[in-house]
Amino acid sequence: MLREKLIAYAELVRVHNLVVALFTTYTGYAIVYRALHANLGLDQWFPLIAAVVVLVAAGGYAINDYFDREIDAINKPERPIPSGRVSPHEALLISIVVCIAGLAIALLIGSLTFTYAFVNALLVYTYSWKLKRTGLPGNLVIAFNSASSIVFGGLAYAELVRVWHHFNTVIVVSIIAFLLVLAREFVKGVEDYVGDKAHGVRTLAVTLGPKKASLIALITVLIVAIISPLPYLLGLYNAAYLVLAAIVDAIALYSTLKLVRSSDPVREAARTRRALKICFLLGAIAFIVGLVPSL
Numbered sequence: 001m002l003r004e005k006l007i008a009y010a011e012l013v014r015v016h017n018l019v020v021a022l023f024t025t026y027t028g029y030a031i032v033y034r035a036l037h038a039n040l041g042l043d044q045w046f047p048l049i050a051a052v053v054v055l056v057a058a059g060g061y062a063i064n065d066y067f068d069r070e071i072d073a074i075n076k077p078e079r080p081i082p083s084g085r086v087s088p089h090e091a092l093l094i095s096i097v098v099c100i101a102g103l104a105i106a107l108l109i110g111s112l113t114f115t116y117a118f119v120n121a122l123l124v125y126t127y128s129w130k131l132k133r134t135g136l137p138g139n140l141v142i143a144f145n146s147a148s149s150i151v152f153g154g155l156a157y158a159e160l161v162r163v164w165h166h167f168n169t170v171i172v173v174s175i176i177a178f179l180l181v182l183a184r185e186f187v188k189g190v191e192d193y194v195g196d197k198a199h200g201v202r203t204l205a206v207t208l209g210p211k212k213a214s215l216i217a218l219i220t221v222l223i224v225a226i227i228s229p230l231p232y233l234l235g236l237y238n239a240a241y242l243v244l245a246a247i248v249d250a251i252a253l254y255s256t257l258k259l260v261r262s263s264d265p266v267r268e269a270a271r272t273r274r275a276l277k278i279c280f281l282l283g284a285i286a287f288i289v290g291l292v293p294s295l
Contacts, residue, residue, distance in 0.1 A: 008085035012065055012094065013058035020284075021149050024177070025053045027287045028153030028170050034236060034291045035166035048105060049156040052117055053149050055102030060124035060145075062095035067128045110159035113152070120148050135202035139185040147178035150287075169237075172230045173287055179224045180252065180283060184276040186217040187259065191269035210265040217272075218256040225249040231290065241290025248286060252279045 029049060030040055065072065065081050066088055073082040080086035099121055106117035123141050131138045154170030189196065189203030190210045197206045204213040228245040231237040255275035262268035 004085065008080045008083075009094065012062050012080045012086055012091060013098070014061040017061065018054050018057055021053050021057050022050055023284055023288075024146075024149040025050055025153035027173065027284060028150040028155070029157045030153075030288060030291050031166060031170050031173065031236065032154050032157045032161070032163060034293075035169075036161060036163045039293055040288075040291055045157060045160050048109065049153060049160075052102045052106045052109070052113070052156070053152060055098045055105070056117055056121050056124070057149075059095045059097075059099030059102065059121065060128070062091050062098070063125055064128040066091040066095060067132075106156075109156050112159050113156045116148075116152060116155055120145060120152070133199075133201045135189070135207065136204060139182060139189070139203070142185055143178045143182035146181040147174040150174040150177055166234070166236050169231055169234050172227070172234065176224055176228055176231075177280070177283065177287075179220055179227075180248075180276065180280055183217045183220040183224070183252070183256065184273060184280070186213055186220065187256070187269050187272045187276060190214055190217070190259070190265050191273055193266050193269075210269075211260075214256070214259045214262075214265045214269075218253075218260050221249075221252045221256045225253060231287075237290040238292065240292070241286050244282060244286035244289060248279045248283045251275055251282070 026046070029046055033043070034040060065079060065086075069081045069088055069091075072079045077083060081088055081091055103114065103117055103121060106114040124145060127138060127141045127145075131141055151170060151174045154167060158164050158167055158170075186204055189205040190213050192201075192203070193205045193210050195201075196203050204216060208216075228249055229242060232239070232242050232245075252275070255272045259265055259268050259272040
C-alpha cells in the first residue's frame with residue numbers, strides 16, 4: 001500500500017521531468033563554475049540550488065494536475081488524481097508544502113535567488129489556474145519556465161560565490177533554450193489544432209491557422225540557428241559545442257521546414273514536435289559538453 005502511494009506521488013510530481021530539470025539547472029551552474037574554476041565540477045552548493053528547482057517544479061506539476069483533474073478524468077484517466085490514487089486535497093497540499101520548502105531554501109541562498117524562484121512559482125501556478133487556455137501567453141510561460149532553470153542555476157551560484165563575469169553567457173544559453181521550447185509549443189498547437197479549436201483554446205494555430213503557425217515556428221527556429229554560435233563567440237564554449245549546435249540547428253530547421261511545406265500540417269506536426277524534443281535534449285548535451293576545457 002505504501003509502495004503504491006509513493007509511486008502515485010512520484011507520477012504526480014513527474015520525477016522523470018525533475019531529473020531533466022536537474023540537468024538544465026546544472027547547465028547554468030556549470031557556466032559560472034567554469035568561469036570561476038576554469039574546469040567543470042561540483043561543490044557543496046549545487047545540492048542546495050538543485051533542491052530549490054526540484055521542489056518548486058514538483059509543486060508546479062502537482063498543482064497542474066489539481067487544476068486539470070476534470071479534464072484528465074476524460075483524457076488521462078490513468079493520472080494519479082482521476083484514478084483515485086491521490087485525492088485532490090493531497091495534490092493541493094503536496095504542491096503548497098514542497099513549493100514553500102523550495103522557496104525557503106531559495107531565501108537562504110540570497111534575495112535575488114528567492115525573487116527569481118518566487119516569480120517562477122507564481123507563473124507556474126497562474127499558468128495552471130488561468131493561462132493554459134490562453135494560447136500564446138501560455139506558450140510564453142511554458143518556454144520561460146523550461147529555460148528558467150538554466151538561469152536559476154547560474155544566478156543562484158553567482159549570488160553564492162559573488163562571481164558575475166560570464167553570467168551573460170547564462171542569459172544567452174537560456175534565450176536559445178527558450179526559443180527552441182517556444183517553437184515546440186507553436187508546433188504542439190498545430191498538432192492539437194482540432195481539439196483546441198473545439199475547446200476554445202486560443203493557440204496561434206487556432207487564431208491564425210495551422211499554416212501560419214507553422215511558419216512562425218520555422219521563423220523562431222531560424223532565430224535559434226542564427227544566435228546559436230553566440231556561446232562560443234563569448235569565449236567560454238569550445239568547438240565541440242559548435243558541432244553539436246549545428247546538428248541541433250539542422251534537425252530543427254529540417255523538421256519545421258517540412259512542416260511548413262506539408263499539405264497536412266496538423267498530421268505532420270506530431271513528427272516535428274518529436275524532432276524538436278530531440279533537439280532540446282541534444283542542445284542540453286551541447287551546453288554541457290561545450291564547457292569541457294580539453295575539447
